[in-house]
Amino acid sequence: MSATYVEHVEMTGHIVDSLLLPKVLDAILSRGGQYHIETLKLGERQDDPSFVRIEVRAESAEQLERILAEVHPHGAVPASTADCQTAVADVSGAYPDGFYCSTNFRTQLRLKGEWIDVEDQEMDCGILVDPEGGAGRCIPMTAVKIGDRIVVGRKGTRVFPPEAEIRKHELFEFMASPVSSERPKAVSVREIAHAMRKTRDAGDKVLAVLGPAVVHTGGSELVAKLVRDGLINVLFAGNALATHDIEQAFYGTSLGVSLDKGLPTDEGHEHHLRTINTIRRIGGIRQAVDNGKLTSGIMYECIKANVPFVLAGSIRDDGPLPEVVTDSLASQDAMRRLIPGVGFCLMVATTLHSIAVGNLLPAWVKVACVDISPATVTKLMDRGSTQTVGIVSDAEPFIRSLVNELDRTAKV
Amino acid sequence: MSATYVEHVEMTGHIVDSLLLPKVLDAILSRGGQYHIETLKLGERQDDPSFVRIEVRAESAEQLERILAEVHPHGAVPASTADCQTAVADVSGAYPDGFYCSTNFRTQLRLKGEWIDVEDQEMDCGILVDPEGGAGRCIPMTAVKIGDRIVVGRKGTRVFPPEAEIRKHELFEFMASPVSSERPKAVSVREIAHAMRKTRDAGDKVLAVLGPAVVHTGGSELVAKLVRDGLINVLFAGNALATHDIEQAFYGTSLGVSLDKGLPTDEGHEHHLRTINTIRRIGGIRQAVDNGKLTSGIMYECIKANVPFVLAGSIRDDGPLPEVVTDSLASQDAMRRLIPGVGFCLMVATTLHSIAVGNLLPAWVKVACVDISPATVTKLMDRGSTQTVGIVSDAEPFIRSLVNELDRTAKV
Amino acid sequence: MSATYVEHVEMTGHIVDSLLLPKVLDAILSRGGQYHIETLKLGERQDDPSFVRIEVRAESAEQLERILAEVHPHGAVPASTADCQTAVADVSGAYPDGFYCSTNFRTQLRLKGEWIDVEDQEMDCGILVDPEGGAGRCIPMTAVKIGDRIVVGRKGTRVFPPEAEIRKHELFEFMASPVSSERPKAVSVREIAHAMRKTRDAGDKVLAVLGPAVVHTGGSELVAKLVRDGLINVLFAGNALATHDIEQAFYGTSLGVSLDKGLPTDEGHEHHLRTINTIRRIGGIRQAVDNGKLTSGIMYECIKANVPFVLAGSIRDDGPLPEVVTDSLASQDAMRRLIPGVGFCLMVATTLHSIAVGNLLPAWVKVACVDISPATVTKLMDRGSTQTVGIVSDAEPFIRSLVNELDRTAKV
């Protein structure tokens, strides 16, 4: 092998115990490259950062490029950097060819010789550099306008992957990687309660992403209490959650099943449609609260407590309720506007919304995803929301335990 | 008990073996009413219809009304009928109070003394009577305009519930009620193949509703073949299915996982986004086929074979592709337009689209829903799509068996 | 058709609303027979029994026999009955050919002209008639001895299938047939609590059948409390439940995972093996309680409260603990001995033991089966334990709600 294509990359941080260095070395070798570790300073204690400088060799420019692309998200940055490169968007609603594809990790651009944090960090976006060339932010494909300057290639960019392992013994590292129902649930409850309180104490917002099974299983009143107690500050859901929550307030049923007796009630299958129709006739959920028609439940408490919510439409919706945003791009934008300031996200019993919100959140917002199906959590993690702690459990009993834990600790 | 409120109801058909009569009697008793069977003519053979005339007694008008409401969907119609009643819509986008809520069963209205079939049968809708009062059709809530005449109450309406039991030994009754993975799969495959061929032979359309796991598990080429062979005639899916199908055509990966080697590929996580961006730059899937950029896969074959499709948007979409209908109400309407003429529906690996399409289909369009999670099928049936046969199986291997079976029988 | 083979059958009870008559009629028709309803007296009220006498016609003796075999478990008994017939067992450990195969429904034999209840009712057994010919009881295959008189054929036998529908509005009929996680859980909790209290008040025993996930999810102390409070009176489990329960008492872990912190502990994977070894060195669980080594947990409370238990061995066991019955037939016999007097059975988080115990219980012992996987409950019902109410939920949070409900109602 006559490897003549060479680049030097550097890494800093908890690169050994966090498995980042091993991954980089493996990535080089498995793509046919060679490495020479020029410098390796290992931290002696848990808090000491390490530093490594690696010479990467490849047989061709293409091979070297592939290697550098692969090690980049692990934080291995070329030692000699230049400013990032941009191309001008030539069509609306699409990036230029060769666009840089964002992750949900913290990212920096080198602009005019300085490393600048990318704003609105979000995975699977391009990065728009402002006309002055002093700032960059993630921009969805459909928002691109002709003439926008979009980052292309990886040059002058660097990402800061989370140092997963190093924080193993801290908050939210109680869950091992495989998603299993066989975990002590009181611990999960305690940790989530702690994260919610800590988020509130820090002045940040707790975002709840809820599916209709929260209502079907009887959890409406419990979630309503969390809203009332100021422990849920933003709500993302769909037409079904809001409809069945209001159906319960109007009829005492959810999908026609009595939440009191557990039995389907007469004509109960019509309740959700009559609920939506009633709210549409009144003009909306807020109007139904204002005129005294709606007096309890999750949506009622959100209105009362001025908790902002996005009800995102889907093709399975009946009605829908007037507040539902039926356009999916408009829904995404509405959610994006409410994400800044969110410090913790609790997802319960919804695959669709969980993945949608997971797509929008930066990796540093911790997520707890509770679902009775292990597949939901696996999907979420397969799609890049690696900051997620998955808890395989049942909506209502889990939320009940959570409410009890929050009440218990509030008294202390 | 001094039951003085009386109504006579009649039922015709396979009312004993189909369990309809027992359900009606139970519904009367369990709501505190009394019944007297005035006439009961039982069919002697499997094909003979039965007839029953029942006197229903209740203690109050409300009780009698509740009973009549409950027995109505089982086909028990008041003996003395009048024309159906309508109210004029007083607001746009909502039905008048007391609106008749449709099922997905065949329904008739009594208009000017005649029983008329309701058109566009669909569950959870109101019924619009045309200005001349000669016809009625299901209308979604959002489509209501001020001044529309909407059916209210049950008077002058009758439904024809499917006589489930009587057809037990016919096509598509191979599945017992509980949803289990422990069923002979070759039989399910054979029955679905038979239903698809029979539907085509009758000149009807086969509708496929597909989730992205069809592509992730490697089923793209198999489905493409079904389209090419004329065995899939309409396709409903989302952005993800089309994107990953085209990603496979472009990169050989799905969600970045090589469909050849099963391993994540370098930068593979970016493939789906680059795929969407490329198609958006070209202008659409059709344009990509026309200009020779896209040359294989499900979407390619649909374009080539003029198989109409609806790609319904959702909030978890990246991009999306230009053909995606991002508004959920517009998506529903697009699907509604393609449903007439559909004789059989095959749903694979999608909860969201399965429930959405289940909501739109009349009960007489048979549905086979294949999903690896029993919960998907249970949900579908819980939401009223009782004509569904649920098969708990894995997308690619199941479709592979189906293609083999269709090929085998084609040769015969 | 010249149907010359004729038999008359009769049915009594809630045969219309319970769907038994429709099923019988369908069974006759679908097997090519004909029926003539000679007498049909319908009960007018919910509590009135009905009576029907049906003439069944078939074209051949074999066809008639097949029809009679099929309608028999639905309670359709030949009008003219004779005593039941027996054959003498010619080999040990097997029934004679043509043996009558029992169901778990109440069954009677006609012996010396009298209808006698079968004892030890259990599905999938033969029936042994005592030498005097005055009594019969279910006997497992392996218990048959040469010379035993075993019932053959259906003559002189009749079963009393449960009249499912008629009791729909009573205790434990809150669950519709499909097994779904989307049910109001507080209702399930309340109903199970009610059933446990009612069983205790009637002087009957509550049987708990528990899998190790009860301990893994952190439910050990909750179950221990139920034992202490006299609300669990018999326990069936396996080596794993007992081992991890004792592991928790010894080490505070379950499968090595700290139930306090949720994290795997150092050498935790060895804890369960060291636990078993310690108990084996002491001689058994009881000895460990007696000598003060074991001071908490489910097994401790069972020993203290003299709650009998069967720990049935399985091939996945480590150790096992000395109390574990390693022979599966001996385990079944040990469980059989403890079943008389059981009035209610709560199964949590175990597929193997749930199906095993479901096989042994008569159909009139109500069962609630709680499992996070819908497949477990579906399997149980597929295998004939139709008296089972399935609840898809998570072990610890569900038991916690149950304990809270029982505490709440105890105070009332």
Add this chain to the structure above:
Amino acid sequence: MSATYVEHVEMTGHIVDSLLLPKVLDAILSRGGQYHIETLKLGERQDDPSFVRIEVRAESAEQLERILAEVHPHGAVPASTADCQTAVADVSGAYPDGFYCSTNFRTQLRLKGEWIDVEDQEMDCGILVDPEGGAGRCIPMTAVKIGDRIVVGRKGTRVFPPEAEIRKHELFEFMASPVSSERPKAVSVREIAHAMRKTRDAGDKVLAVLGPAVVHTGGSELVAKLVRDGLINVLFAGNALATHDIEQAFYGTSLGVSLDKGLPTDEGHEHHLRTINTIRRIGGIRQAVDNGKLTSGIMYECIKANVPFVLAGSIRDDGPLPEVVTDSLASQDAMRRLIPGVGFCLMVATTLHSIAVGNLLPAWVKVACVDISPATVTKLMDRGSTQTVGIVSDAEPFIRSLVNELDRTAKV
């Protein structure tokens, strides 16, 4: 911190890319210790081993001991070693206190100054040293006899953990860690087929571990063909698989469901019991084959091809068949005797047997576990069978694809 307790440990192999060194460093730090890397020689290429010598410091002897215990299974061995230590068993059926607890990784003992491989490697066992002190082997707890010399402590032992990462691109590394159904199935099929062929070519045995769903889903004939073709060489299963396989041969049903029509057949629920009774009357499966009563199916082919099998009993068994080993310890021993020579293990649709066999296999026997429930595979991996590749798929369609692939490649 005055850390005065010091030990030196050494590691050799692919310790950086395999993540072993990072895990060791993290284990030291997180238990409050300190490390000093005295020597670190990194391999430059993929095949070069690395070497590290680490000084470990702790504040107390207990802390040092805890650290050494934790790093030991990662292959970190004290630099200065002595012979292993043993204690004499003082009771039968239990190890002495402080016994060494085995893993399923390759392990060596230092005996008389030499490192000797442990025989019969199996997790969760003790190690018996022979009287001459020249050899050691894993021994189950119940097999211990008074006077046996059992290894205690970790001194003079070392384990060779698999270097997982380094082999990522080889056979059987196609699956990423999360267990998902959304993987290309044709690749899994191809890899398993390749592993089976390779195992056979190497003169090793393929072990199949099968649950009854293989038969219920219709896979009996497919598996029978694999046995006939010499591609399955050992079979572990239970009473249910064998019974339903023979039921199919006798009646064409499985659990009473026709494998031809998919419908429950008349009296079909009795078939499995009559099947067992028939075999018991004949004397056994082999006798039924010999006398021409049993002429097809999995068990038939095993008898014909002299493929050894273990049918392990469980408490849910009816009958059971005469060949079933009803004692769980005897079953484990019967399986242990057939494991030597096994080079590959295919598990399909059985949680109980999969975990049981996973407990017995050494870590170097690759395992593919196919189950429709992700929970089964997660459980298997949670319990230490880390060499397992989990495939979430449906039994019959998956095996059908596997048979087709094996046929296709056989022709090449």
